Amino acid sequence: MNHLAHAIDEIGRTTMFFAALLKTMFRRPSRFGDVVDQTWNVTLQSLPTTAMAGFFVGAIMAVQFTMQMRDFGALGYLGGLATSGTLREVGPLLIAFMLSGKVGAYTSAELGTMRVTEQIDAVRCLGADPLQELIVPRFLGIVISSSLLLGAGLLMSVLGGMTLGHLFAHVSPEEYVRHIPTILTWPSILIGFAKCAVFAVVLATICTYRGYSATGGAKGVGRAVVTTAVSTMMCLVVMDWVTSYLAEAVMTLARGP
Amino acid sequence: MKPKAFELRRVGVAFDGRSVLRDVTLDVGEGECLVLIGPSGQGKTTLLKTMAGLIAPQDGEITVRNQNFLKMDATERLNLLKRMGMLFQRNALFDSMTCAENVAFPLRETTDGDEAWIGDKVEQFLEAVGLSQARDLYPDEISGGMQKRLGIARALALSPEIIFYDDPTAGLDPITSRKIVELIQRLRHEQNSTVIAVTNDMNRAYQMADRLALVADGGVLVTGSVEETKRHPDPRVRQFIHGSVEGPLSPVSGGG
Structure with missing residues (x-):
């Protein structure tokens, strides 16, 4: 029971921190240069791993879909389905998991x-606002770069799927990309990037809050990093369900009865 | 009667339900140097940080220059904080910035000065604390005494009217300690600032203080000037200044 109360307490504190962060973001915007620096750092740190993961996700999707599609004689749609699946589901979640392991742990x-x-007390004592100075640039850096990384990962997944599709399913590259525009509609693209942004907001809030509220020396920092990893993973899967559910509802509504 | 820089009325601070300070009532005059002394772990740093606005008290009132410190809005508070400076016990230097960048930080954050003006200011403060040679070094590349001086230069960069020093001579040899206190004194007279300092070194406390206050058992006992403190009848004060093991004070391990 105590654990439950503690968990609810922490969710409340994190939400209040997020609200304070939003308020600071609009009332006292951070320096543009700081946000660009953070975005650049996060993107550069994670680009190689995201690109590699993207390539293999595309490849995995191609392998998984090939068998079923061949049975239906619809191998031409392989590229479209693999890319749409990557963008709408696997991509955003994978990017968020990778960012939480790397940038989330680093930031907290x-x-x-x-x-x-x-040092955070010192920032305050020197007349600056730690939220504006330290937290908002890191938060925005993670959110902006997650979308850039999703874009890069997606291109790599097309490349991965295309290569594997060509080597093992004998689908030519032209055929692989031909139906991508038909299946990958604008709503799918929007859903993919919206999901990615939601995950990035969750991750960025948790890791900055955990680091910002750490107490008790080296042990406290270690605890902040571990709790960041654990709570981010849990929140991400829950948010994945919520966003998928909402996206389906919106799509149904848009299509009409 | 000097105008008051600080007025604390029945201030109480607790962490996780554990009371650290109770019913603290204390005044600090403008331009005065008040030194807080007392056994370790009994609330000196907590009191200092409460006055600097880093810890929110649970009870009582704090008035800074006739303004209610605990009830002012965020902008007013930020403006007031800009007029205060603090040297932390462990310096709290920005380890990812060079010495010059550490001193430049408050100037970049709170003034509209251009880079040339900031550069001149940084040079001037590093010169004042004898660190011109170390401007491009990082804090972990310089000695403990130099880090302390860098912390002082950074705390003074905005020419604050109220300065807090948390154990400015901790871990320093007697000669460096004396030099640091002389530096604090010189800068204080140059800038005509109010100083509130914490120290465990009685010699340095006598060297700096206009008034001393003993923080013990969660309360504050203002003991008066150096001479008054030396003659103070309270057994706790006598035990502390003579460093006796036997007596009413029981030091608690840990930071204060």
Whole structure:
């Protein structure tokens, strides 16, 4: 029961932190240069792994779909289906998981260390707002770069699917890409990027909050990193369900009865 | 009677239900140097951070220059904080910035000065604390005494009217300690600022203080000037300044 109360308490605190962060973002915007720096750092840190993962996700999707599609004689749709599946489901979740392992852990450790060595207090004592100075640029950096990474990962997944499709299912590259525009409609693209943004907001809020509120020396920083990893993973799968459900509802509504 | 820089009335601070300070009532005059002394772990740093606005008290009132410190809005508070400076116990230097960038940080954040003006200011403050040679080094590349001086330069960069020093001579040899206190004194007179300092070193406390206050058992006992403190009848004060093991004070391990 205590654990449950503690969990609810933490959700409340994280939500309040998110609200304070939003308020700061609009009332006292951070310097544009700081946001660009953070976005650049996050994107550069994660680009190689995202590109590699994207390539293999495309490849996996191609392998998984080939068998079923061949039975229906619809191999021409392989590229479209694999790409749509990647964009709408696997891509955003994978990007968020990878970012949480790399950037989430890094951010909470960095902010946690700044907290326990009183550097965050020092920022406040020197007349600056730590939320505006440290948190908002990191938050925006993660959110913006997650969309850039999704775009890059998606291109790599097309390349991966195309290569594997050509080698193992003998689908020519032209045939692989031909039906991508038919299946990959604008709503799918919007859903993919919206999901990615929601996941990035969840991840960025949790990792900055955990680091910002760390207490108790090296052990406290370690605890902040571990709780960031655990709570991010849990929140991401829950949010994946919520966003998928909402997306389906919106699509149904848009199509009409 | 000097105008008051700080007025604390019945201030109480607790962490996770554990009371650290109770019913603290304390005044600090403009331009005064008040030194907080007392056993470790009994609330000196907590009191200092409460006055600097880093810890929110659960009870009581704090008035800074006739303004209610606890009830002002965020902008007013930020403006007031800009007029305060603080040297932290462990310096809290920005380890990803060079010495010059550490001093430039508050100037970039809170003033509209251009880079040339900021560069001149940084040079001036590094010169004042004798760190011109170390401007491009990072905090972990310089000695403990130099880090302390860098912390002082950064705290003073905005020419604050109220300065907090949390144990400015901790971990320093006696010669460096004396030099640091002389530096604090010189800068204080140059800038005509109010100083509130915490120290465990009685010699340095006597060197700096206009008034001393003993923080013990969650309360504050203002003991008066250096001479008054030395003659103070309270057994706790006598035990502390003589460093006796036997007596009413029981030091608690841990930070204060």
